[in-house]
Amino acid sequence: MAALRRTPPALVAGKYAAIAAYVAFALFPLYWLLKIALTPDALIFSDGTALWPSELTLDNFRTVIFQSDFMAYFRNSVIVSLSTAAATTLIAAAAGYAFSRFAFRGKRWVVALMLLTQMFPLLMIIAPIYKLVAAIGLLNSLTSLIVVYTAFNIPFATFLMQSFFDGIPRDLEEAAMIDGCTRLQALRVVILPLTLPGLGATLGFVFTAAWSELLFALMLINSNDAMTFPVGLLTFVSKFSVDWGQMMAAGVLALVPSCLFFLFIQRYLVQGLTSGAVKG
Amino acid sequence: MSATHAEHAPGMPRARLARAWLRYAVEPYLYLSPALLLICFVMLIPLAIGISYAFQSINLLRPFDAGFVGLENFETLVGDGRFWTAMSNTFWWTFGSVTLQFGLGLGLALLLSTQFHGKRLVQALVFLPWAVPTFLIALTWSWLFNPVIGPLPHWAAALGLLSEPYNILGDPDTALWGPILANVWYGVPFFAITLLAALQSIPSELYEAAEIDGASRWQCFTKITLPFLGPMIAITVMLRAIWIANFADLIYVMTGGGPANSTQILATYVFTTAFRKLDFGYASAIAVALLGVLMVYAVILLVVREKLVRV
Amino acid sequence: MAGMELRALRKSYGGLEVLHDIELSIADGEFVVLVGPSGCGKSTLLRMIAGLEPITGGEFRIGGRRMNEVPPRDRDIAMVFQSYALYPHMSVARNMGFSMEIRRRPAAEREGPVAAAARTLGLDRLLERFPKALSGGQRQRVAMGRAIVRDPQAFLFDEPLSNLDAALRVEMRLEIARLHQRLGTTTVYVTHDQVEAMTLADRIVVMNGGVIQQVGTPLELYDRPANRFVAQFIGSPTMNLLDLAADAAGLRLGNGATLPGPGSAAQLGIRPEHLELVSAEEGEIAAQAQVIERLGSDTNVFTEAEGIGLLLARVHGNVDLRPGDRVGLRLMRDRIHLFDAEGARLPTAH
16 A cells, blocks of 8 residues: 555654664574673673673583583473474364364363363462372373373364364365265375474474473472473572573573474464464 | 254164264264363363362371361461462553553554565564573573673663662562563564454455545554454453463563562462462462452453444 | 155254255256255255265165265265365376275276366366466366266266356356266256256256255246246346236236236236337337347347336347337237246136
């Protein structure tokens, strides 16, 4: 619509200034994290709050990777997040398919139930979960985290998968069934290939969510061997709160998987968040 | 429903009937069952147990003093000054975060709905905070507020906002601003993405028609954009407010509720009571109170929604 | 190939019955068109034939075999969807050979039938393309190719031409007619377009409100519609309807003219092409021309007749008339249709 309407130059300049401000606001904290991580220990206080470090070093990363438990935390987090993402996506895909393709008795109630789980404070169940997990002897195990995270993420992932399935015309499945497929064959040969991007996006969302969960992990894990990255980093911070360079180097490492997934799912963000926003 | 009608069909053998019933009534539940089972066992049953804890004395540090105590936890709650502080903090935390997130998010969405050079890159960069794990956001911002390592106190002092570069997280009067700022940084992309999607759903013919009718740019915004987005904005904001009220990670990591409970919200109070004091009974009572507040809020939300839909 | 039998077929959703006691026999090799306004149940009926909707009551047979509980894949039928339903992630060749692929026929065996169908439909050069790179007409051909390759007992078409532009629609209509002449496969075709129905069908089934209104050849429906609904639905432009009062002399038109007929109140139907346009003095009905549409081959004259209302006359060629001119109209006596108050056909006098 702006094609014919001339925008005053002052407004254009203002617009670009605003965009630059947003970009700076979004990037500055991450830049600072990286900056401190790359500053040699000896210079942290003298460089202090200067915008550029006067010298760069990878020492902090080296220490974190080779001389600390962070790689073990990192591995635990990868195991938990990947397993959660895989299990959730599989289960949510089945549930989303049922929502998208069947009109069945009780559907309203099931949807309401799933919405309910999105509304109540999750912290309400932190004590019962702790007692239940303790009762079956799964404290300090990654399995308990995977099961809990999977359940937490299923409702949102289900609505997300449903919106992807809804985008695939029903006619395609029916054509496949007339062409000789059973429902499962139609699902495998026709629907699954078309919903791969949706599966990928769901995987990404759930992975990111599981990667950053802190409070339940704090409650359920206290042995060093089973700590996930957030728990490990927080424990490290409260014990050795002066090792700035190393902490931030660890922080940068924690950022890597999320950012990789972010790049991968960025295309689907709008779709995912809107379906989440509308449905809960 | 198909099955009940099939019963009247003459000459339909029982086996076929059973199979038809299986197909139309049971099949969807087959696909849903893993999801439903997990949700039941990990969320709904613990939820019920959690509510029952609110009426019990369950403190892992005093294992022999357990049992039902009726409303005792709630009586303690009413007399607990921290609880009431947490209640008002919850309000300010939620209100401050949502207002700033929404305002900045709307601005960003409007910017991104125009054309400019490098838009794809800008969009990827400004949405990046949304992908940063919350514990890392909390740590990064608490470092930024630390005068030893972070620039923010020095800048604020240079601008005259602070008398000297000190850590605002350590001052009860200003501490809540720390987590709110971190939360704004984290939440702006969410609002921007949601609003951008909504903006793009407005048919461009509407703007063209308004332009032909002689509307100015500002009029286009107030007469078309806002009314069109209104209901969706209201619902998103209200749902987001519930989510933020429950969002304890940032505050827990940045201040742990301190100093002197000045940043304690109900959600963090639940967590610290359960995690540090291991007093599950009292923690659950606070959680039930939080749930009550949210339910009152949800009722208001539903009424407002009804109104909006009718318009 | 095989015929079909629909016996007292019913369909309901929850408590709502949408198809009532459908009785229809379709002969082997016949081209039957289901036609009716949207929501009349024609598509639901087709989907029941395909096996995509469960049958609530009654019986459905193909080639004498009961099909009610047979899943679509075992009914040996092919269907062309309104949206074409081409698999977007498969090439044209794979789309067309998909039914054989599912039945585990080796790739070498699949090539022959696919190539033959592609030749028939002029798709030879498009076999490696993907659906998104095809035009609407080409997609339509691929959808038909997918059906032909199957060599099924019956073809089902669900409004296959409604997504095409007017010129392409005529072309594809011809293609479908040719195809049926060549293959002679039993075909059930759903449309809401009565021109498609008239041009393609051996027999037309007119449906309304979940009930079959009439079954017959196109000309039977045109000449002897069973009721007012069929009369108005078939034929373009729509038939004129005149309210009649009955008295001892017979049926009385609004302006005083009388017709012999049954002694009860009724409606008279006359198609625009069966109204003769004559001079004001000669006519049975005096009227005033209001709008004149000149189509070249024909002319539609919309007239206002006193005491009767709007009447449309369709005249061959051109006429020298201007809006406002007074004209006379004469009813071709052997082309009159009479309907009772419920809309059922009444016998005419001639």
